Amino acid sequence: MGVFADISELKRNEEQLRRVAHYDPLTDLPNRLLFGEALEKCIVRCQRQPREFALLALNLDGFKAINDTLGHTCGDLLLHDVAERLLSATRAVDTVGRLSGDEFLVLLEETTGPQSVVPVIEKLLDVFRRPFNLADQEIFVTASIGVCFYPHDGDGITDLLQHADAALVAAKREGKNTYTFFSQKHSQSSTLQLFIQNVVRTGQIDDYFCLVYQPQVDMQTGAIIGTEALIRFRERAGFAMAPDEFIPVIEQSSVIRDIGCWVLNTACAQLRSWQQSGLEPGCMAVNVAANHLRHPSFMDAVTRAIDQSGIDPGQLELEITERIASEPSQDVLDTLCELRTMGVSISIDDFGTGYSSLSYLHRLPIDRIKIDRAFVSGLPDSRDNVSVTTAIIAVANSLELAVIAEGIETEEQERFLLYLRCRYAQGFLYGKPQAAADLAQVLQRSSSGVPA
Numbered sequence: 092m093g094v095f096a097d098i099s100e101l102k103r104n105e106e107q108l109r110r111v112a113h114y115d116p117l118t119d120l121p122n123r124l125l126f127g128e129a130l131e132k133c134i135v136r137c138q139r140q141p142r143e144f145a146l147l148a149l150n151l152d153g154f155k156a157i158n159d160t161l162g163h164t165c166g167d168l169l170l171h172d173v174a175e176r177l178l179s180a181t182r183a184v185d186t187v188g189r190l191s192g193d194e195f196l197v198l199l200e201e202t203t204g205p206q207s208v209v210p211v212i213e214k215l216l217d218v219f220r221r222p223f224n225l226a227d228q229e230i231f232v233t234a235s236i237g238v239c240f241y242p243h244d245g246d247g248i249t250d251l252l253q254h255a256d257a258a259l260v261a262a263k264r265e266g267k268n269t270y271t272f273f274s275q276k277h278s279q280s281s282t283l284q285l286f287i288q289n290v291v292r293t294g295q296i297d298d299y300f301c302l303v304y305q306p307q308v309d310m311q312t313g314a315i316i317g318t319e320a321l322i323r324f325r326e327r328a329g330f331a332m333a334p335d336e337f338i339p340v341i342e343q344s345s346v347i348r349d350i351g352c353w354v355l356n357t358a359c360a361q362l363r364s365w366q367q368s369g370l371e372p373g374c375m376a377v378n379v380a381a382n383h384l385r386h387p388s389f390m391d392a393v394t395r396a397i398d399q400s401g402i403d404p405g406q407l408e409l410e411i412t413e414r415i416a417s418e419p420s421q422d423v424l425d426t427l428c429e430l431r432t433m434g435v436s437i438s439i440d441d442f443g444t445g446y447s448s449l450s451y452l453h454r455l456p457i458d459r460i461k462i463d464r465a466f467v468s469g470l471p472d473s474r475d476n477v478s479v480t481t482a483i484i485a486v487a488n489s490l491e492l493a494v495i496a497e498g499i500e501t502e503e504q505e506r507f508l509l510y511l512r513c514r515y516a517q518g519f520l521y522g523k524p525q526a527a528a529d530l531a532q533v534l535q536r537s538s539s540g541v542p543a
Contacts, residue, residue, distance in 0.1 A: 112124065117171060118174035120174050120195075123190055126186065126188030130248055134248070137242070144200045144240070145198075145238055145239070145241075146239050146251050146255045147236055147238050147255065148195075148236065148237040149259075151234050152234060152235055152267040154166065154193040157230065161226050169223055169225055173234075180217070181211070185199050186198040186200075202240070205240075216233075216234060219234050235259060235267050237256060237258030237260070237270070237271055238255065238271065239255045239258055257273060258271045258274075283340050287350075288345060288346050299325055300350070301325050301526075302322060302323070302527070303323050303524040305318065305522060305524040306530065306533060307319060307495060309515060310509050310516050311514055315372065315373060315537045316374070316515060317375065317376055318375060320354065320357070322350075322354055342380040342381070342382065348392070352395075352396070354378075355377055355396040356396045358375050359375065359407065363401050363402050365531060365534060370535065375402075376409075387422075390429060393407075405434040405436070408437070408458070408459070409436070409437055411437065416457070419454075436458040437456055437457050437458055438457065438459040438460060442462055459493040459494065460487050460494055461494075461495050462480060463497060464498025466479050467496050467498045467508075470507050470508070471504070480496075480508075480513075493515060494514070494515065495513075495515040495516060496513050496517070497516075497517050497518060499520045499521070504520075
């Protein structure tokens with residue numbers, strides 16, 4: 092006797108469930124789970140027979156804008172086409188997976204160092220040189236890639252994924268449409284970013300950060316005409332961070348708006364506090380990050396800081412970088428014009444550091460430009476620095492823009508800049524960045540007729 096049953100339908104269901112559990116339904120690529128299994132098996136093989144492999148994290152540049160403008164259906168079509176192109180650019184032994192959203196992973200086996208993977212990486216980037224056909228129109232998309240190696244950059248799945256992602260973030264920061272190999276500084280940057288995000292989200296900004304203030308002076312009279320607010324990390328338990336370590340991380344973090352608002356509120360409140368004490372600190376200059384300026388809530392943040400502190404809008408000066416000024420979007424231009432209408436002053440910080448076109452000076456509502464300290468430091472001995480500084484001052488004077496020179500440390504530099512018709516200055520010669528209480532004493536002496 093025998094009992095027979097047709098289990099073909101059961102087998103089909105099991106296969107379907109297995110596929111749903113291991114493959115991305117949109118691109119048909121291995122999902123996070125299956126890619127992780129492939130990565131783990133690769134590690135085991137490399138442990139048995141010592142060799143290395145490369146892990147690539149790939150992310151589309153500006154994918155959110157495509158979803159927002161063309162819709163999620165077009166976004167899904169784009170991801171499907173990207174997956175097909177990535178598969179066509181890799182070998183049969185390699186594995187391409189989709190992590191989530193527009194994030195892809197590529198496992199390149201049997202590599203022999205960075206030079207061996209560069210041709211593959213460039214081939215992956217090349218697939219984005221051709222347009223994608225979406226909604227009956229051609230769309231150009233680029234990608235950024237982060238690269239790490241086993242076992243040099245990590246010997247476990249978690250470390251490798253984190254380090255590939257850290258390198259990807261660095262590639263984005265370097266201008267996108269490029270690739271970056273992982274280094275330890277990238278890991279430190281990612282760790283620092285998580286730390287800063289946690290500080291902000293737990294309401295501890297005041298515990299870890301503070302503002303210091305550096306005076307700005309009229310070189311002809313020695314009088315203080317303003318102060319610049321600068322963010323610093325509070326030293327805690329012997330641990331300290333220099334501004335060039337954490338400021339770039341803050342500017343690229345998701346909490347830049349929170350910290351930017353805190354800086355605005357703190358600086359404006361301090362200015363009002365000095366005024367109520369009978370001091371005359373002049374204008375308060377505050378640096379503005381590009382990602383904060385571009386956000387729709389920026390105008391509300393500035394208005395709120397002015398209203399809550401009670402200062403006059405004309406006593407606030409916002410410093411933007413030359414990169415923002417040279418390539419302003421219409422939204423940024425509208426924001427700057429609205430600020431000027433309110434009475435807020437606009438200055439360009441670190442002027443002269445890499446942008447040769449000065450046409451934007453005619454188009455933007457700018458009040459002042461700040462000569463970068465890199466040019467001032469070589470005065471008056473460096474012929475090149477003299478030429479650049481002279482040209483900047485001449486252009487500014489012809490456009491009736493005020494000029495302030497940063498980084499002045501010697502009286503010789505001061506005399507030379509006065510000779511070039513630069514009247515305002517900032518630097519260690521007049522005072523280092525200092526706590527509000529210390530600068531209050533400087534302001535007190537200045538109001539008594541003692542030069543800064």
